[in-house]
Amino acid sequence: MTRIYRVGSLTLGCLLVVFGSLFLAHMFYPSLSYEFIYRLWPFIFVLLGLEVLGSRLRSEKVQFVYDKGSIFLLILLTFFSMALAFLDTAFQYHKFYL
Secondary structure, three states: OEEEEEEHHHHHHHHHHHHHHHHHHHOOOOOHHHHHHHOOHHHHHHHHHHHHHHHHHHHOEEEEEHHHHHHHHHHHHHHHHHHHHHHHHHHHHHHOOO
């Protein structure tokens, strides 16, 4: 019996925790800039790669299915957080123009 493993679900959960924590930390420590947070975007690919490699090494009787919904949601949330960071920066530095 082969087990189905959905690649992307674990990565989505980990990245929501990591980037959510970073955005929350920015609220309390403004010195943690959005620029630094967004420079961590390759971390997404590293986690996806580690998830694929780790699940391949764990068992040979596993069928891999890429969780398209999780990957799409990950991309959507990334762009949404970028838009919110842009708006926060615009409100902070350009109060007279908005």
